[in-house]
Amino acid sequence: MAEGRRLFGTELRRRRNEAGLSLTQLAAKVHYSKGYLSKIETNRKPPPPELARLCDVALAAKGALTALVPAHLTGAPLPETQDDSEVWIMNLSADGSSWFRPMGRREAMAMGVGSAIGFGLGTAGLGATSGETTALAALHAHFDQFRRLGQTASPGVVLPALVAQTHTIQQLAGRATEHHRNDLLLLGARYAEYAGWMAQESGDDKAALWWTDRAVEMAEAGGDHDLAAYSLVRRALVTLYRDDARQTIELAQHAQSFPVPARIRGLAAQREAQGHALAGDRDACLRSLDEAQELLGRADAAPGPVLGTTNLPNPAKMVLGWCMFDMGRAREAAEVLDREVDLIPAEALRTRARYGIRRALAHATANEVDHACALTHELIGLIDVVSSATITLDVQRLRRTLARFRSQPAVREVSPLLDAALHAPTA
Numbered sequence: 001m002a003e004g005r006r007l008f009g010t011e012l013r014r015r016r017n018e019a020g021l022s023l024t025q026l027a028a029k030v031h032y033s034k035g036y037l038s039k040i041e042t043n044r045k046p047p048p049p050e051l052a053r054l055c056d057v058a059l060a061a062k063g064a065l066t067a068l069v070p071a072h073l074t075g076a077p078l079p080e081t082q083d084d085s086e087v088w089i090m091n092l093s094a095d096g097s098s099w100f101r102p103m104g105r106r107e108a109m110a111m112g113v114g115s116a117i118g119f120g121l122g123t124a125g126l127g128a129t130s131g132e133t134t135a136l137a138a139l140h141a142h143f144d145q146f147r148r149l150g151q152t153a154s155p156g157v158v159l160p161a162l163v164a165q166t167h168t169i170q171q172l173a174g175r176a177t178e179h180h181r182n183d184l185l186l187l188g189a190r191y192a193e194y195a196g197w198m199a200q201e202s203g204d205d206k207a208a209l210w211w212t213d214r215a216v217e218m219a220e221a222g223g224d225h226d227l228a229a230y231s232l233v234r235r236a237l238v239t240l241y242r243d244d245a246r247q248t249i250e251l252a253q254h255a256q257s258f259p260v261p262a263r264i265r266g267l268a269a270q271r272e273a274q275g276h277a278l279a280g281d282r283d284a285c286l287r288s289l290d291e292a293q294e295l296l297g298r299a300d301a302a303p304g305p306v307l308g309t310t311n312l313p314n315p316a317k318m319v320l321g322w323c324m325f326d327m328g329r330a331r332e333a334a335e336v337l338d339r340e341v342d343l344i345p346a347e348a349l350r351t352r353a354r355y356g357i358r359r360a361l362a363h364a365t366a367n368e369v370d371h372a373c374a375l376t377h378e379l380i381g382l383i384d385v386v387s388s389a390t391i392t393l394d395v396q397r398l399r400r401t402l403a404r405f406r407s408q409p410a411v412r413e414v415s416p417l418l419d420a421a422l423h424a425p426t427a
Contacts, residue, residue, distance in 0.1 A: 008068040009041045030054040053328030066280030154387035155202035166191040185222030203389030229258035236271045248275030266295030277323035311348035330365035353382040373410035
């Protein structure tokens with residue numbers, strides 16, 4: 001990789017000259033300064049992957065420039081998770097900041113009892129089938145409420161009750177009759193999987209992976225072996241946000257090797273496409289997206305809560321816009337995201353913030369700075385409300401991109417708002 005970065009400047013100059021472009025003309029195409037590009041060509045600065053992808057598109061290099069500066073392909077290991085003798089819960093401080101701490105299972109069980117009583121479920125009489133049916137129906141409804149809350153509140157609001165409810169379900173399953181035990185374990189697995197997502201949103205990948213592992217264990221205990229494949233898709237999301245293309249691709253491909261329902265394979269194909277986009281492989285990206293579209297289009301409705309997002313009318317189309325940006329095709333990305341973001345339900349604040357910021361980023365990179373700033377103004381409030389560590393990564397990229405246009409009035413107006421959002425505590 002280091003050798004490729006050293007060769008990049010020489011190859012960029014050669015291709016620029018062959019295209020008959022001056023440094024000034026190339027700078028206008030990729031929206032980086034002439035002086036910065038000069039330093040790249042003379043190896044006085046290392047080229048970032050994003051610039052390599054933009055230059056690749058501008059010079060029609062068909063991936064040759066991108067290949068010299070790939071996204072992180074180091075395959076650094078994911079953090080090791082704690083064994084299952086401990087449980088990770090979120091603590092909140094008075095100033096709104098948050099952190100995870102390990103908690104013994106006895107304390108977790110006590111939390112679960114409190115949650116059960118708080119929701120009127122209790123633990124007495126759980127041997128009665130009618131009581132179990134009532135509890136199961138209530139817990140299903142509560143899960144839907146948690147997912148809605150996760151769209152409109154910070155992880156710090158959602159996680160404590162979500163964790164307590166997961167342990168409530170474990171207790172109920174331990175006391176339930178055989179008729180309902182598996183149903184409770186499968187629902188508990190979905191609670192645990194969602195806790196993993198909220199943990200990642202809070203910025204703690206280690207806790208996210210711990211909860212994902214617990215979800216797989218509960219699902220398998222309940223007779224569902226498909227969640228093991230989906231857990232690889234979730235792990236690939238962690239590596240995606242670390243810009244690790246190779247691990248993202250490998251994890252997603254592994255998930256597709258399981259004989260699992262079409263929806264899980266479709267979600268895995270989508271994640272693989274995002275990995276290929278990070279690596280600059282346009283053909284592989286589009287092939288994976290076509291496969292994802294086909295699989296998701298014919299997926300049968302599964303019992304229980306739906307895996308993956310429920311707020312995107314056409315997930316594969318939205319991911320196409322996401323991938324186009326990562327491949328340096330900002331204008332094409334903006335066109336796709338303009339269409340798809342407008343279809344997101346108004347109440348899905350987290351989803352609107354996630355794809356809305358990437359939409360603004362695409363417009364800024366395509367030199368449509370005033371429009372990018374106008375979009376950003378609309379999103380600032382959402383960013384504060386959902387307090388997402390993953391969305392913050394794109395907010396940082398947007399701030400850096402707009403900094404290249406710092407003399408423009410719209411940028412001067414929105415920059416303090418972005419700075420404030422970036423320095424707000426992630427809860």
